[in-house]
Amino acid sequence: xxxxxxxxxxxxxxxxxxxxxxxxxxxxxxxxxxxxxxxxxxxxxxxxxxxxxxxxxxxxxxxxxxxxxxxxxxxxxxxxxxxxxxxxxxxxxxxxxxxxxxxxxxx
Numbered sequence: 800x801x802x803x804x805x806x807x808x809x810x811x812x813x814x815x816x817x818x819x820x821x822x823x824x825x826x827x828x829x830x831x832x833x834x835x836x837x838x839x840x841x842x843x844x845x846x847x848x849x850x851x852x853x854x855x856x857x858x859x860x861x862x863x864x865x866x867x868x869x870x871x872x873x874x875x876x877x878x879x880x881x882x883x884x885x886x887x888x889x890x891x892x893x894x895x896x897x898x899x900x901x902x903x904x905x906x
Contacts, residue, residue: 833861833899841896842869845889849875856889865901867893881905 839858846902849855854875869889869893875881890903 830900833865833897833906835861838867838897838900841893842867845892848888849884850874854878854881859906865899866905867900868906869903871905 801828839859842856846855849871850873852874854871854873856869856871856875858867859870862868869885870876871878871881871885871894878884885903885905890900893900893903
């Protein structure tokens, strides 16, 4: 499933902000800090694509190791393609927007 990102003017502005505000530590030895609110907001960009197919996701946890744990609900909860959607769609998008993300896992 391909995740479509542009859902209205508000999301266009949000994505434009991310393109201009990639806050990554200048030194590779520095710790990258995940902002929980920005993670939630980025996940909210993915949700309409899941909801269009009768599914959804909810944020469960963000670990210190950079792992985002989500719960897939609705049609996504029992879908045989959910792992592919999670890894090839959601995880790739999250890594693009937040370099500090190591992986996205379903719980």
